[in-house]
Amino acid sequence: MVSRYILLQESRRNLKGRCPFHKDVTTSLMVSPEKNIYQCFGCGKGGGPIEFVMAMENKSREEAITLIAKG
Secondary structure, eight states: OGGGTSOOEEETTEEEEOOTTSOOSSOOEEEETTTTEEEETTTOOEEOHHHHHHHHHTOOHHHHHHHHHHO
16 A cells, blocks of 8 residues: 555565655665555654555545545
8 A cells, every 4th residue: 555655665575655644865765565554764754554545635534444445
């Protein structure tokens, strides 16, 4: 889900990229496909796919679930 919004690079078992939630010049956003979570070590945002879509699209939980379900 995160890769639809930002470019991710492989980093061992996780993926990393630039956080879209703050001005990021490094790859501080880590995504764990295994655990289905994300965490930014720059701004502290984190959660699962629903929380990510809620933050990116400025949607409610129900709206984010609908967007994810539509694919």
